[in-house]
Amino acid sequence: MADDIPAIPEGGFTSGGQLKAWLDRLPAEHKAPIALFIATQAALRALPLANLAFEDGNREPEWSRALTMAVFRANAISRAARKYPASEIGNAAAAASSSAAASSAASASAAASAASSSASSAAYAADAAADATAAYADAAAAARAARAAAYAADAAASAAASSAAAASSASAAAYAARAAAADVWNETTADAHLAARREITRRDIDFPLWSGKQPAWWLKEWRSLRSRLNALGVRKGGGAGSGNWKVWTDWYAARIEGKATSWGSSTNQSDELERRIALGDHGRSGFWEQEPEDINAEIAKWIAEARSPELPPEILPTTRKRSGKKNPASALENVHEQLKDLVDTAARQEETVGALRQSAEKTLNETDPPKPPPATEATPILTDEATAVDRLGRAPFARALAERMDRVWLNGAAEGFAAHLHGPWGSGKSSVFRMMENILSTKARRFLTPDARRAAARLGNGADDAPRWVVVRFNAWQNERHKLPWWPLVREVNRAVGGSLWEGGWPRWKTAFWRWPLHWGSWLTWRGVSDFPHLLLTALGLLLLAALAWAFSGEAKPADPGFLLTLADRFLGDHFPLFKLPEKPPSPFDGSVAALSGGVAKVLAFLGGVIALGPILQRFMFGSEGAAKIYSDLASDPLLTLKRQFTRIVRRARAPVAIFIDDLDRCNAEFVCNLLEGIQSTFRNSDVAYVVAADRFWVKSSFEQRYEKFGESVGDAGQPLGYLFLDKLFQLSIPLPILSRATVEQYLKDLLRPPPGEKEFVSANSESADEKTTGIHPTPSPSAPAPDYEAELKTARERVRSLKSGPLTQQSGEALIAELGDTHVSREAVALEFARSEAAVAEAKHVLHEYDECMPANPRVMKRMLNAFGLRQQIGFIGGDPLPLGVVARWTILEQRWPALADLLGEKPSRIIAFQKDNAEDDSALAPFAGNREIITVVGLNAADALTEAHVARLAKGE
Incomplete structure (x- = not known):
């Protein structure tokens, strides 16, 4: 079927117009069932938002109960109509659609708040779903079904956005609304993908409402609606819960999980009950015009009747006549006999168990407990190599x-x-x-x-x-x-x-x-x-080596008067006739022994020369200090x-x-x-x-050693010569981010944990109470990312971009983390997107601008401060508890402008108190900085965001 379905827009649906355009392109035979499927799922997701009809300080207005009943009715009839394609069901769906529309209009006129608007949207979604159901029977009305599906999804998204915004603070309302609408559209897109993968029919109705985790805003509304409805009494008095709204909350709970049945009944019983409810007691006149509590009471009675008590199969009579009238007395007698047998069997089993218990206790008392094997304490051998596995959250x-x-x-x-x-x-x-x-x-x-x-x-x-x-x-x-x-x-x-x-x-x-x-x-x-220079020298060296080898081979001796002429003849005579000597007549003493000894001498002389000159030539190989020095000396600009x-x-x-x-x-x-x-x-x-x-x-220290003579005249106590080079x-x-004590302790536990498959040694005094009772040891460090961490991070960053409706600053970033859920994935996603925000850069410049009087007249240092400040903010987001902007700004300025002072404070954070009290001269290490008004200003004497000992300990030591 996927070949017939048009492509879903990249990034999914975000509006009803997009959804309708996609539905309109579907083949005729698939348009109506898919539209009906999407419409009913969207309406069911919006149903809990009817809870908002009870807001505005009016817990039980008449229109709230009527609207809630209309929403349940339309959703129930839409479901039943998909299972039973009968004309009377279609008529019931049309009637339910009209009722939902009327109730939503009444609710909209009853109150004009955002809560009432959300409840109205839930009713509109149910109205659209019922309308899509009513249109399904007519093939020519497929376009009407598509319009209704798009309207249902739009209404559901609108209701979700209004609900989430109403439940959030003013600063986070926009983010909450966008997140809730995105949740609904993401699920609508998932419905479309499901329809594209398989052939959806009108009876494909039993799917969970949410493909993943249920959104927090939706879960809140559903729990509130369920509690309110189950606690309602009848309209004209009565105890809590006597309004019988539980018939509807139980029905919806089954829809959430995608169950095929409702009210804990069998499939046949559930189908018959849902059909009877959809038809209004099989078309009885005036059924749906009753008060909501009266309707609920009748449905509760039907459910009770459908749950007729049945005997368990263990106690049914073993024989039963296939025909003729049943004998009630005989059946009861059989049941009585079987119950008596069961009681006798249970009594005998209890006696046996008691005897076994007494025997076991006697054996335990007469024998000593076995001694535990001696514990062997050992730690694994660990390497200190660098690793790409993050176990420290870096x-x-x-x-x-x-x-x-x-x-x-x-x-x-x-x-x-x-x-x-x-x-x-x-x-x-x-x-x-x-x-x-x-x-x-x-x-x-x-x-x-x-x-x-x-x-x-x-x-x-x-x-x-x-x-x-x-x-x-x-x-x-x-x-x-x-x-x-x-x-x-x-x-x-x-x-x-x-x-x-x-x-x-x-x-x-x-x-x-x-x-x-x-x-x-x-x-x-x-x-x-x-x-080339050292290659030339190498060639000359090899030539000299060959000459020496020949010279000492016995053919010529350096002491002979004609040695140089003989050497020239040997190497140059064949190419230059000038150096060619006349040939001598052969000597009668030349023999094979002399020739052999001469050849051996040549080989030995050559090898000896190589061994002797090898270290010298090695100095001229490429990349060596000698080669580099020769090149540097000979080249004009190496x-x-x-x-x-x-x-x-x-x-x-x-x-x-x-x-x-x-x-x-x-x-x-x-x-x-x-x-x-x-x-x-x-x-x-x-x-x-x-x-x-x-x-x-x-x-x-390296630069200070190299330029030691300049140290006294360049730099100062706060920024010595070496820091100027940096x-x-x-x-x-x-x-590098400082490790917290909790991270260090968890890392040590990970190191001491044995490899998989080996038993962990636990001493008698080190086992925790939980380990003693459960035998379960601590889990691995949460800092180690899961295999799908990259995919989770990518999804989280996309959500941050979709939720971000304005400039991303530290305040809005914290609101986004709260909206997404405070996890390490959401914190990292916000931190990474924060670094890309132009608003974040502007915010950093604005904060640092407040300390203009402490800024040096050095553009490079100012840029370094801005870079360091931005990264410090990211580290704060990642750590989960960012410090106030003023504190981070003060420490960044101090660290970048007076790094030597930052080192002293990092060693002993309590030294910051000397600047808060303006008595730094009492500490010999701080004496060079005493009386420096710029430092006192940066520390923040009497300022609300002044640097404290706790701030320095956290920024410099991670405490």
């Missing part, structure tokens, strides 16, 4: 940093991007690199050409237009032996780019056949040119040629290149400074992003 941070690199590249920064990820040894920087590599180079991303890059930028830098990066992993520590670090760096970039030419599918394969040879041909040519080759390599990648430099904080000061200065001065490129993972104290090198310097 994958969201890695994704945020990766998408920030996306935006910088798409915006076309002239010098690319350089970020510094700092943290102490062993804090997990290499693992974050692994996660970023997986994110940036995943196959879900696309390689974008420069033209496509500009197009993606015009499209708003959407997540679907994220580029696929060529990732280069450069371990500085492993290449420290090269005193000039840019040679191995360029080699690693060339290797990664060459490998990427075959990645990305056919669009890149078809060009790789000529680009790959061109890439490596260019590389080998450049190597030949750059290696780095210019290397820079041009680097630019050619990057250009041939046709993709952005991310260079991850790891373990730099293991290298000596000279190597650290040479590498970072070379990157800054020579190897910056618009298509290259550098991320350097290193302890910032190590990098700071400011110059990196546009973003951000610490």
Whole structure:
């Protein structure tokens, strides 16, 4: 059937007009049943919103009860009509449609609130469903059924939006309304997909109302409606519940789950009851004109009659006459005898069980309990290698940093991007690199050409237009032996780019056949040119080696007067007659033994020379310090040629290149400074992003050692010389997110948990009460993402975009998280979308603008502050408890402008109190900063959002 069904709009239906247009394109034989199916499902989803008819402080107005009855009636008749295609059912559906329409109009005039409007929409949806049912019998009325289905879906979505908005605060009402409407349209789209996969008939009615989790707004209304109706009394008095509305709430509960029966009855009984209700007691005049409670009372009586008591099969008579009249007395006697046998059997079984219990207790008392085997305490051997598996909740941070690199590249920064990820040894920087590599180079991303890059930028830098990066992993520590670090760096970039030419599918394969040879041909040519000096020296050395080997082979001796002439004749005589000596007559003493000994001597002499000169020649191999030094000494501008080759390599990648430099904080000061200065001065490129993972104290100290003589005159206490270099090198310097105590404890539990299949050792004093009673051990860390995490995140980001009706700021972001449900997926989705929001950037500028008096007159530092502030906000969203904007702004300014002071406060957060009390001079470590009014202003003396000890402890230490 799917071949006959037109394609459903990409992204699903979002309006009744879209749905009607799709229904109108259906083949004639499918239009009416599919329209009826969609209409009835939509109306059933909107039914609980009749609860809002009881709002506005009027719990039991007459029109509320009448509207609720009309909604139930129309939905019940629509269901019954699909099962029984009889003309009288169609007439009943038409009558129910009119009743629902009248009730909705009456409710709309009774109150003008949003709640009443939602209840009216629920009635309109039921009216449309009944109208679609009535139109089904007439083949020519298929278009009418399609119109009714679209109207039902539109009414359901409108009711859902009004309900959710009414239940939300004023600031979140718009988001709530859009989310609720989206829920209804998503399910309507799912109904259409279901119809496209199978041939829907009018009897296909037993499907759950919600394909996934029931929305919170809908569940709230349904529970409220059920409680209110079940508690209602009769109109003219009576106890709670005597209104018999339970007949309808039980019926609807079965519809929610997609059950084929209602009221706990059998299939035949349920079908007959629903048909009788639809026909109004088989067409009895005036049935539906009664009071709602009177109608309910009659239906309750029918249900009770249908549930006639039956004897369980265990106690039915064993014999029964096939014909003739039954003997009631004989049947009762048989039942009595069987019940007596059952009682006797139960008594005997109880005696047996009692005897067994006494025997078991006696055995237990006479024997000692077995001793438990001695416990063996052991911990598994663990490696400390970097991992891409996120068990510490850092994958969201890695994704945020990766998408920030996306935006910088798409915006076309002239010098690319350089970020510094700092943290102490062993804090997990290499693992974050692994996660970023997986994110940036995943196959879900696309390689974008420069033209496509500009197009993606015009499209708003959407997540679907994220580029696929060529990732280069450069371990500085492993290449420290090269005193000039840019040679191995360029080699690693060339290797990664060459490998990427075959990645990305056919669009890149078809060009790789000529680009790959061109890439490596260019590389080998450049190597030949750059290696020419030491290749020439190597050739001369080999020539000298051959000459010496021949000289000491016995044919000539260096002490002979004619040695040089003989040497020239040996190597040049065949090509230049001038050096050719006349041939001597053969010696009578020449023999085979002399020839053999001479050949052996030549071989041994040559091998000895190779062994002796090998280490010397090794110094001239490409990439070595000797080769680089010779090239640098002989070339007029050695780095210019290397820079041009680097630019050619990057250009041939046709993709952005991310260079991850790891373990730099293991290298000596000279190597650290040479590498970072070379990157800054020579190897910056618009298509290259550098991320350097290193302890910032190590990098700071390296530059201070190298430029020790400048330290006294350059920099100050708050920003020493080493930090000035960091400011110059990196546009973003951000610490690795600090781990909370709860995360550390959970990670330790994960490490101590044995591999699957091995029994976990639990000491006598370490087992918790839950483990003792259930034997269940703690579950793995919730920070480890599920296999379908990427799909969940993508869906959550799409929902954030659909719910976002205005600028996305921190306040609206928090409202979105509350609307979506406070989970790690929703927090990460909001954090990532927040970084793309122009309003967020404007908000950051506005907040930082309030501290203009503390801003330095340095544009670079101001940009760094803005970058760091935005990433801090994202980290706050991801952590689930963002700090106030003023607190984050104050700490960002202090950290970026006085990093040395931030280090001191991070070591001991209580030092912030000295600035709050303006007595920093009492602490020797803070003495250089005492009396600095700008620092006191940033800390916030007597301000509502002042930095406190708790704020510093959380921002700097994660406490």
